[in-house]
Amino acid sequence: MTDGFDFSPGAQVPLSGSAGQTAATYALASAAYREDDEVTKILEADNEWHQSTVKAPRPWAKILRPRLGEAYSRAVIDRMLGAGRKPLIQSFGTEPQVVVEHCLAAHRIRRERDNWLTAVMVLCGVLFLPGLLVWLLVFQLRTTLGKRQDKRAGALATTLLVGVGALAVIFLIRMPFTGFWAWYARAAVVLPVVGWFWAKQICERTAKDLRERWDSLLAGGGLGAKIPEAVPGNPGDAAEQLRKELARLSAEQRSNSVFYAGPKGILGMGTRWGSWQLAEDLVSAEPGKDFHPFRSWDVITAIQGGLAMLERTSINTGGFPKPSITHWIVTPIGENAKEVSRPTGTDVDAYTIKTHAIQDICNKQQFGSGDRHYLGVQWTLWDGQLIITMLITVTVLHDTLRIEVTGHALGPVNALFTTKPAAKEKEVAKAVKFWETRKVKLPLVDADEVVRLAARAPLTWYPPLLNWLGGSLTLPEPFGLRHAWADQPWRHRFMADDALRAATPVLRVVHAAAIRVLKDNGVDVEKFGTRSSFLSTQVQDVAPRKADLYDA
Template identity: 60%
Template structure:
């Protein structure tokens, strides 16, 4: 339990021995459930795992040893999310601005629970029809594996020669079983060796069909804008010695703590991970000159200016007219770290200045006042608006630097667009056209079962191995998520294709810029600085910002 204690301390949670522990509920922030539910819907989907590579080719699928044991999209995504976001020795995560990662993880665990209940029933069928009639099961599995090898895993036709070979092998096996020189009970066993797995297959098909309808119902509900909170009773410890449940509960708490971290990463042309690329920037840089001759300015620090901006920006949602205006922004003092464009991993805050997954307030002030030139982390004051139900994240980052006698205030604009349309796709009914037997000139749509015969065999073959996920990963294959991984920015697209999103992004810049400049000028005036040059420059920038256009400043193609 020593490792569990370390995990609990890192997450900042303690074990509660009191009764009445609650199941974690998703959707803590109603303004972000749209994107969270869209991403979470992948955990309930079927299909090819390689489909997840469409929104981001950084994801990769590693094939296993047996195609019969390979996972579908939902199974692979669920396993990847659980391993990547709840693993004990996992890499740090990027914050998911505009989404709730805990909601996605909870739905992934709920989808796993639904499949686990199905696999328990399939395991019983495999034990009865598989262990007692093991030779017959091995023969049928061998034939299905041969068919998948010939036709592929996505239910393509095996071809004339392939089908002829399968029919010939099946006929030879049946003929050989009937001609074996055995009598009595052994003969009955040999003759039932092949049909018994078929009976088990019919039972398994009913179980798989019911589960497929349940999973698709959850998928449709989440994509359609509904969806109830995920049910995860496994996350509630039943007693103080329930290590697995406690580990899961602490993992969810650690995920929430990491989401609140004040450390973000600048990845070169990719912009700030989780916030998007920088599309514009404005600088106000003037000399610090005393207002009164013969008297120097009163000393102050960069933090004094940044703090004054913070207090004024909190009033952005208020205005002289009742016209709607801004929603409540999130204002945070960020520590920004450079990681490079090709970085595959980021680092957490470490050392005595770290407070969990964040830097302490004293360290943030020190970085703001001292680390303005050379290597090291930098301080930025961020103003963030999450709009369009989490589809649009607008972030304005402000930094204050003083080099020699020049004070510079730089405001940069970042935008993160909606998630890829792949996550908005709903389930499609499986149908085919058939001719009416009474009216052959008419064609009718016939609804097909959700689970094909080949899929039933795949699920039944995987079911006993789901109790050994590590072994199943090697035999069936795994899905690797893009790194550095964050649920929101990994699958984000550009907002510039939506006219109203563009308007929201552009309209945010001018008020934020003016409030930041006004707060800075007030602090400078209070400390005896001649603010005439700052005011003139601020008015010029106030005019220029009104002509701001979407640009990709981080690619330097202005």
């Protein structure tokens, strides 16, 4: 399925994103390398509109549960590159391809680890299955007891492991068998333990690599994603299909089609926090003479030219950075819709609606069903952590011209994604000066984690079975990397100030451009000027509101 996009082989030039959008991108990418948290931790990052779903493991297979990084990277890869996937929501202020590439890199690192662990499991476990099953049962009971809040349960879990170890030693000394079965029984007791030590070295090495990449991304992205499997060797191989899906992802990110989901606002842009409307009758400036006819597109074009000058100022104060100005086609969907459908046909090229179709929608689809046209001016600030979007729409019904300006703001990604890896250490009392404490470094991977990884490794060759046993992560729909885990900007004083301050200049530029077009076409602009002055006064006291929640 090409959706009108050219997936032919050739050099791929990244067109989305820019410098200054790295913080949010790397924060989302860093989650792929996280090994310290349970997958349920991601539920804390969900906002009120978008909720992830974590499928719990089978009660008797909790040892096969995934960690946050494992589940996150697998879910993102399947959702954004999977065959027959649903359309995605644009991730403004981020580069989703970079996030996906890091998920692929993290998955490759874990796959290499799991290959080694699988070999260990076969040599030291499967060949001595009775001993392996006994040790796994012990660790499963220890994990179950250790997760209880009661301190005595934790002590009991440790006692259980020590007790079984003691029984194993007695079993080795007082062997009830003779001959071949005696040696096999000894091996069944010892070799799973030897395999555990071998697996621990493998897990420690991989954990160190993952933590370095996690920390590097949050520090500025020093380590890049390595995905050699994305380099095609010949047409038709898996790498070629992966390249096509990455190209499709980039094309979808550049689409000018967005979706309005009721109180959720425009998906990817955040909820609507403010709205200002200028609406007056069109009356000729010369009595007895008609004004020159014009179209909504003429007004929009003039407004677009004025918005392009926002970065210019007569006072050197820094001011606005260069904004992104785009003609958006907004499609309404249900508040609880679980998927979206992008426009198709001859008027669409690589998910982007062509200019002539945009003009037709702008001039004709102003009442009743159908898509609507909005001119958007957008700033990506705070290294991609704040997205400010001001949308302008022009409608003419009967002899009334209405110009509406709405403000949208998408806040920073949840703090979960910006948390750096904590040092593995604990405080213990000193041997002599027992009233003082010292910090002791702990291994990156503890005993239970080694067993969990080793038990999961053979099943990673068939993910559906592993997900059925150990559980999985389902991403919120309609899915977009950026808006799924975005917080409100109003809790950050400076981010809130930036969003509020952008409204007044945009509103005045829009009104000035519109009045200039009206005047050039012989329309009496006195009422428009009075109304514009009133709105300019009103916007001085701007405050964020839930503009999409109508009190009706």
